[in-house]
Every structure is written in C-alpha cells, then in structure tokens.
Amino acid sequence: MKLLFKNIKQLLQIRDNATISLKGSEMKELPKLDDAWLLVEDGKIVDFGKMEEIPAFEEVETVDASGKILLPGWIDSHTHLVYAGNREQEFVDRINGLTYEEIANKGGGILNSAKKLQETSEEELYVQSARRLEEVMKMGTTAIEIKSGYGLTTDAELKMLRVIKRLKENYPIAIKATFLGAHAVPKEYKENKDAYLDLLVDEMMPKIAEEQLAEYVDIFCEKGYFTVEDTHKILAAGKKHNLIPKIHVNQFNSIGGIQVGVEYDALSVDHLEVMNPEDIEALKGSRTMPVALPSCSLFLGIPYTPARDIIDAGLPLALATDYNPGSTPSGNMNLVVSLACMKMKMNPEEAINAATVNAAYAMGLSETHGSVTKGKQANFILTEKIPSYGFLPYSFGANHIDSVYINGKKI
Ligand SMILES: N=CN[C@@H](CCC(=O)O)C(=O)O
Numbered sequence: 001m002k003l004l005f006k007n008i009k010q011l012l013q014i015r016d017n018a019t020i021s022l023k024g025s026e027m028k029e030l031p032k033l034d035d036a037w038l039l040v041e042d043g044k045i046v047d048f049g050k051m052e053e054i055p056a057f058e059e060v061e062t063v064d065a066s067g068k069i070l071l072p073g074w075i076d077s078h079t080h081l082v083y084a085g086n087r088e089q090e091f092v093d094r095i096n097g098l099t100y101e102e103i104a105n106k107g108g109g110i111l112n113s114a115k116k117l118q119e120t121s122e123e124e125l126y127v128q129s130a131r132r133l134e135e136v137m138k139m140g141t142t143a144i145e146i147k148s149g150y151g152l153t154t155d156a157e158l159k160m161l162r163v164i165k166r167l168k169e170n171y172p173i174a175i176k177a178t179f180l181g182a183h184a185v186p187k188e189y190k191e192n193k194d195a196y197l198d199l200l201v202d203e204m205m206p207k208i209a210e211e212q213l214a215e216y217v218d219i220f221c222e223k224g225y226f227t228v229e230d231t232h233k234i235l236a237a238g239k240k241h242n243l244i245p246k247i248h249v250n251q252f253n254s255i256g257g258i259q260v261g262v263e264y265d266a267l268s269v270d271h272l273e274v275m276n277p278e279d280i281e282a283l284k285g286s287r288t289m290p291v292a293l294p295s296c297s298l299f300l301g302i303p304y305t306p307a308r309d310i311i312d313a314g315l316p317l318a319l320a321t322d323y324n325p326g327s328t329p330s331g332n333m334n335l336v337v338s339l340a341c342m343k344m345k346m347n348p349e350e351a352i353n354a355a356t357v358n359a360a361y362a363m364g365l366s367e368t369h370g371s372v373t374k375g376k377q378a379n380f381i382l383t384e385k386i387p388s389y390g391f392l393p394y395s396f397g398a399n400h401i402d403s404v405y406i407n408g409k410k411i
C-alpha cells in the first residue's frame with residue numbers, strides 16, 4: 001500500500017544515511033524542503049521532493065498536508081514507563097517542603113514504587129503500562145526506551161521486563177528494554193549492598209540474558225545509591241552478557257559516573273544536571289551521547305542540564321522525558337522540546353535535532369529512525385496548520401499535532 005503526502009508546507013529533518021548524530025554547531029542546522037511531497041510504501045519512506053516536480057503516482061492513498069509540517073516522530077530514549085500506581089502523595093509532600101532526597105530517605109521514592117510493583121500482578125502492570133504507551137504515541141513518540149528498576153527482586157525485575165517484551169510484541173512502536181536492577185538498594189540489603197550487587201550480577205543478569213529480555217544495562221550512579229566502583233562492577237558484568245550501558249549519572253552530584261560510562265563505551269549518559277568542566281572534557285572524543293531530561297528538572301525544581309556548555313564544547317546532546325512516577329510523571333516529548341528552548345537556551349533547531357536524530361542514536365536506532373531519509377521507517381508527526389516549526393516549542397503546553405504515523409500507518 002502506498003501513501004502520498006502532498007502539499008506539505010515544510011518537510012523537516014531531511015538527511016542522508018550517513019547522518020548518525022549531530023554535534024556542536026551541526027545541531028543548529030535543520031535541513032528542510034518547502035512545499036513538498038513524500039511517498040511511503042510498506043511502512044518505509046520511498047522518496048520525497050518539491051511539489052513543482054511531483055511525479056504522477058497511481059494507486060496511492062493521498063493525504064493533503066496543506067499548511068502543515070511533516071517531521072520525524074519524537075524518539076524518547078529514556079523512560080521508566082512500566083510502573084505500578086503513582087506517587088501523587090510524594091508530590092504533595094514536596095509541595096509542603098520535603099525534598100526528593102528526604103522523601104527517599106524515609107522509605108518513599110524508588111522503594112515506594114518497588115513495593116507497589118511487587119504487589120501488582122503482571123497483567124495489571126501490563127494494562128497500566130499499555131495505557132501510558134498509547135498516551136505517548138498519540139503525543140508523537142514513535143520509538144521509546146523503557147527501563148526496569150522498580151522491581152528490585154529477581155521476580156519483580158523479570159516481571160517488568162516481560163511486560164516490556166509484551167508491549168514490544170503488541171505495539172508498532174520500536175521499543176528497547178534496559179535492565180536497571182541497580183536503581184536503588186532494597187531495604188533488606190541496606191547493610192549489605194554488595195550482596196545485592198551479587199544478586200544482580202550472578203542471578204538476575206544471566207536470566208535476563210538467557211531470555212533476551214534487555215538490550216541495555218543501567219545503574220543510578222549517585223551519592224546514596226550506587227558508587228563509581230559499583231558502576232564498574234555492573235557495567236563489566238553487563239558487557240559479559242552483551243548488555244550495552246546507558247546510565248543515570250550526575251543528577252544531584254558529579255562523582256565520576258560519566259568517566260566510567262565513557263570507559264565502558266556507554267551508548268548514553270543521562271541526566272547531567274550537575275556538570276563540571278572535567279565531565280564535559282571526558283565526553284570529548286567518545287561515542288557516548290549525553291542525554292538531558294528537562295521535564296525532570298521542571299518537576300523536581302533541580303538545575304537544568306547545561307546544554308549550552310555541552311553543545312558549545314562541540315558535543316552532541318539528546319533529549320528524553322524520563323517518564324516515571326517519582327521525578328517526571330509526564331511522557332510528553334513536545335513539552336521536553338519546549339523546555340529545552342525555554343530553560344536550556346537551545347534553539348528550536350537544536351532541540352528538534354536532539355529529540356530526533358540524536359535521540360535515535362541514544363537508542364541504537366540511527367539506521368531506521370530519527371530523520372526523513374529514503375529507506376527509513378515512515379514515522380512522522382503531521383502538525384496542525386501552524387506558521388513555522390519554531391511555533392512548536394514556542395507555544396508550549398499545546399502539542400499542535402494533527403496526526404501521528406508509525407510504519408506508515410496513522411495511529
Ligand atoms: N534518578 C533515578 N531514577 C529516576 C527517578 C526514579 C523515581 O523517583 O522513581 C529518574 O531518572 O529520575
């Protein structure tokens with residue numbers, strides 16, 4: 001089945017196959033075609049061009065995109081979308097003056113979510129997660145990474161990863177799974193963290209690898225959670241099972257997590273709210289993508305990732321939501337793109353590049369996703385009639401999405 005978009009006001013993010021990621025000043029360029037057409041066949045982009053040169057097509061279904069912009073769907077490379085219930089009460093506790101750390105120290109936070117998840121059946125967890133996945137797809141997300149890490153026992157971590165597997169099977173969106181058993185130390189292991197690390201390495205990882213339940217491995221490298229040494233241990237064990245690192249670092253403190261990530265050739269290092277010059281230096285010359293999560297900063301009232309320092313140092317940057325019940329109960333990539341412009345001083349071009357091309361890199365999907373390239377998946381956002389692409393981040397809070405296409409099909 002062929003699908004033809006005609007009269008597209010602006011076709012954004014046109015790239016050749018060689019574009020894998022964008023860094024430094026390259027992020028300011030957003031290649032586009034005005035008054036364009038685009039042809040889709042078998043779920044893939046076949047060709048595109050200017051309306052004045054449109055060939056005669058037969059037996060095609062046509063979409064009139066007059067006044068509308070067509071751009072690649074958002075790629076969300078960092079989420080915890082599979083979780084049970086919510087943490088609304090902690091939100092109120094924070095309004096009333098407690099900090100995220102104080103809440104975690106009194107048994108809330110990640111351990112609170114873990115307790116809820118352990119008590120929730122796999123079926124119910126699937127139903128709650130599928131609802132969230134459908135919600136983010138409608139908001140333009142066309143590829144998504146999902147982490148475990150609210151299980152913290154072998155059974156509950158496997159339950160989470162099986163739910164992710166079922167989502168992969170039942171939805172057209174590309175999904176990558178990450179094993180984040182090292183998200184927090186369970187209460188029972190408070191005095192013996194090493195025994196928990198052994199459980200992750202000796203019991204959970206082999207099972208996950210055997211059932212092929214994850215592509216990536218993650219750890220929350222942060223004061224009060226896991227140290228740089230723990231990070232070495234988990235990433236080295238992950239390597240034995242072909243689990244590529246994508247790690248939580250520098251959210252509250254800079255303790256050397258970026259350097260370990262780079263040493264293990266991590267695909268991405270995520271959060272980065274607190275960065276010192278050595279952290280930026282460590283990323284130079286590496287293949288590791290820095291990933292910022294501005295809606296987490298908004299919700300927790302913590303600093304925003306210093307995007308200007310990162311990009312102006314010649315580095316790439318990707319954007320993601322961090323969708324989770326504690327620090328970011330929102331999976332809205334449109335808001336993330338707006339926040340990147342408003343709070344991190346990224347230009348609209350930089351923010352769109354960070355949420356498409358660079359985000360695809362951060363999920364290992366550069367060959368199939370993230371740009372309008374012949375042969376790539378036909379994953380698009382078709383906007384409402386809007387004056388320009390800059391209007392998307394400018395009019396924050398309104399998504400301006402007419403429709404979303406995944407593999408050439410309107411969802
Ligand atoms: N920082 C670590 N993990 C999550 C939040 C976890 C939670 O509060 O439930 C994050 O990326 O923000």
Ligand SMILES: [Zn+2]
Pocket residue numbers: 078079080248322324
């Ligand atoms: Zn996270």
